[in-house]
């Protein structure tokens with residue numbers, strides 16, 4: 001899938017999230033304002049909805065993330081099982097996801113900007 005291009009410039013203040021980061025589906029707060037750092041790198045994140053007729057995991061390239069060093073920074077979040085030293089992040093309330101991933105080795109978590117809302 002082609003990368004989704006969205007301009008998030010207004011959401012970044014001094015390198016951090018200007019507003020709250022919330023779930024797209026239930027509006028549950030994931031991160032409070034100014035708690036995560038913007039980071040830019042490419043990662044193939046599994047799509048939020050997968051086709052039912054195949055076991056192949058479909059992904060899309062994501063390149064902007066809110067990064068936190070400590071999982072206790074999250075206001076509310078859920079984790080998937082560990083796969084290849086990563087846990088996928090899901091909404092703590094409605095379990096929609098993945099909205100990003102947690103790297104077990106670096107202990108950093110990355111929330112994809114295109115998978116969440118800013119409120």
Ligand SMILES: [Zn+2]
Nearest residue numbers: 023026091094
């Ligand atoms: Zn939710």
